[in-house]
Amino acid sequence: MPETSDETHYVYILKCADGTLYTGYTNNLQRRIATHNAGKGGHYTRAHRPVTLLASWTFPGKSEALRAEYQIKCLTRQQKLQLIAQTSGQPQSAATTGLPSLQGKGTILPIHSPGEV
Numbered sequence: 647m648p649e650t651s652d653e654t655h656y657v658y659i660l661k662c663a664d665g666t667l668y669t670g671y672t673n674n675l676q677r678r679i680a681t682h683n684a685g686k687g688g689h690y691t692r693a694h695r696p697v698t699l700l701a702s703w704t705f706p707g708k709s710e711a712l713r714a715e716y717q718i719k720c721l722t723r724q725q726k727l728q729l730i731a732q733t734s735g736q737p738q739s740a741a742t743t744g745l746p747s748l749q750g751k752g753t754i755l756p757i758h759s760p761g762e763v
Contacts, residue, residue: 655711657718658702659730662694667726671715675702701733 656675660668660682668691672678679699682691691697705711718726 655705655708656702657705657711657715659700659718659726660691660697661700662691662697664694666694667700667723668694668697669715669718669726671708671711673708675699701730 653673656672656678658670658672658675658678660670660679662668668682668688670678670688678687679697681687682697683695685692685695687697703711703714705714718729721729
């Protein structure tokens with residue numbers, strides 16, 4: 647059954663205080679990052695605060711976002727860093743990421759400055 651919600655869904659990558667990367671899903675990006683930094687987010691980030699948003703992608707539906715989250719979580723750290731590097735500068739089509747499940751499935755929102763990762 648197709649989703650009918652007007653809600654935006656996000657997949658994001660955070661950089662934790664120890665330099666590790668965390669990938670997650672939410673429908674409210676700012677609130678979720680605040681929750682992570684308050685120690686009430688994911689179990690992993692609770693012990694690795696503070697976190698910084700490196701990149702996020704928007705999706706019109708939850709199922710599309712969850713598929714993209716899973717695919718990103720399957721990447722190596724180096725592949726994730728390459729994906730983040732592609733988000734530098736202007737917003738671009740998710741089709742440019744090279745991830746099949748992200749192709750044509752939303753917009754990449756650049757968050758960090760080049761060289762910041």
